[in-house]
Amino acid sequence: MSDKVNITLDGKSLTVDKDKTILEVAREAGIKIPTLCYLEEINEIGSCRVCVVEVNGKIQPACVTPVSEGLEITTTSPRIREARRISLELIISDHPMECLTCSRNGNCELQRLAEDFGISEITYEGEQSHFEPDLSSPSIVRDPDKCILCRRCVSVCEQVQGVAALTPNERGFSTIITPAFGQKLGEIACANCGQCINACPVGALSEKDDTEKVWEALANPDKHVVVQTAPAVRVS
Numbered sequence: 013m014s015d016k017v018n019i020t021l022d023g024k025s026l027t028v029d030k031d032k033t034i035l036e037v038a039r040e041a042g043i044k045i046p047t048l049c050y051l052e053e054i055n056e057i058g059s060c061r062v063c064v065v066e067v068n069g070k071i072q073p074a075c076v077t078p079v080s081e082g083l084e085i086t087t088t089s090p091r092i093r094e095a096r097r098i099s100l101e102l103i104i105s106d107h108p109m110e111c112l113t114c115s116r117n118g119n120c121e122l123q124r125l126a127e128d129f130g131i132s133e134i135t136y137e138g139e140q141s142h143f144e145p146d147l148s149s150p151s152i153v154r155d156p157d158k159c160i161l162c163r164r165c166v167s168v169c170e171q172v173q174g175v176a177a178l179t180p181n182e183r184g185f186s187t188i189i190t191p192a193f194g195q196k197l198g199e200i201a202c203a204n205c206g207q208c209i210n211a212c213p214v215g216a217l218s219e220k221d222d223t224e225k226v227w228e229a230l231a232n233p234d235k236h237v238v239v240q241t242a243p244a245v246r247v248s
């Protein structure tokens with residue numbers, strides 16, 4: 013059986029590997045599709061819906077939809093742009109608009125996408141979730157109010173670092189990414205490696221300027237698990 017399939021991508025006929033996703037095939041063809049929750053080979057869960065495209069007339073997320081024989085894929089249209097925009101507006105509706113005082117200002121993927129889509133105000137106003145920031149770690153500040161629940165930090169911590177310090181807790185509007193059982197980062201065996209900060213697309217995880225306490229943690233490995241920092245995760 014052939015390991016290739018024939019598809020139509022933005023009007024062009026292509027023969028591509030059948031184990032690829034639409035996002036991978038589009039990128040190989042030089043077509044840019046915006047992403048937010050996606051982290052190549054680490055976090056491919058299709059949660060944000062910013063990467064949607066039209067597949068045989070239906071809106072589907074490109075990052076988790078595999079190619080198959082005969083697919084007709086469109087990556088740009090007013091309908092697609094509107095669907096991506098609504099996804100972004102929904103995410104932003106539960107995100108504090110404090111960009112000017114956020115440590116990720118100018119280096120935030122959500123902010124950049126909002127600019128690309130011309131979103132300058134909250135369309136869907138209503139209740140916002142509110143959680144206390146976690147300042148207990150010697151090196152990492154966790155601000156769940158800014159979290160967009162993409163789970164990139166969860167996947168990097170577990171799959172790349174092998175620590176699994178972070179996990180989704182609760183359900184629905186109360187969902188929060190924390191250490192298990194609602195503990196704080198400073199209470200668990202966090203490696204203080206900072207890879208979760210690298211993976212976070214917004215300002216939900218940031219560095220803490222508390223160098224002395226980091227050294228203390230490194231000097232007391234029985235109290236805090238200390239591991240070598242892995243190479244920085246490539247964010248794509």
Ligand code: FES
Nearest residue numbers: 058060061063075
């Ligand atoms: Fe595809 Fe988030 S990037 S669903």
